[in-house]
Amino acid sequence: MAALIGRPGRTQTVFVQCEPWCTEPHDSEPEVAVEDITHYSDVSFMQVPTLLSEDAHSELYCRMTSDPVSEDPRMRAAHVLYGDGNGVDAYLTPDMADQLADDLIAFATAVRGMARVARVANEADAV
Template sequence: MSITVPSPDKGSATSVPASFRPSGSGLLPGIPAQPAPEQAADASGRPGTRLVPAKIGRPGRIQTVYIECPEWCETDHSEREGSLDDVMHYGSADSVLVSTLTDDVTAHGELHATIAIDPAASDHRLRTAHIVVADGQPTDAYLSPEMGEELADDLIAFAAQLRHKARLVRLFNQARGEA
């Protein structure tokens, strides 16, 4: 089954399969046909990605379009974005909190890491998948895969030294009868 969509010059008609339809309401010849939701998940054709619906536009003029989205992305793109340039992709965040024995309620510090892509970033390096490391400060660190591996190695070494210090403190306190 197919439907007929008028072409922009209104002189001829293009046949479009019924499983594809224009985004938004009505037939808009200037907007290419979009895959139906059931086809969108497998239609991207690029490894590691899928097509997902995204709501784009100003209030009262919102259109649903299908965008290529990395499989690791956990962002709900059905929340309205102003334009396609505003769409970003984020994976799940891994976090570590630094507690302090002088405050049972508030963490002294925190560190978060996630995978991200900003397809419309002015910096071309942010248009590819990268790791974002955030510590609650106004600016984040953006890491290439190599930088991420180097930081992981440094954190493993730091963790080994931290464990060594914890053992020294425990032994010291035990020897003094304070543990």
């Protein structure tokens, strides 16, 4: 894939070997140096609404990433970036991401159970 490298007005195009999952448009916004190129997949994203506001209460997102020139070999390897919009992301190995997914499924099951109980309680109050 072509990538723009340089400063505004002084860019050049270089070839970058992307991971098969990389969807980052490296040719749309220039990086200062080749070392600044990071590979990213598409983002999975969800927002948590609240009945007290039109704005979302919080958000969760994740995407695959790899920083091919990082000094840390764990960051060079493909991994999952997980965040909640607070500005500090978590970087997960595939095993850590599997564990997170299991925990989220358990959490979602608990939320669904609470919704069921709340719905029954509200129906009982309406009678």
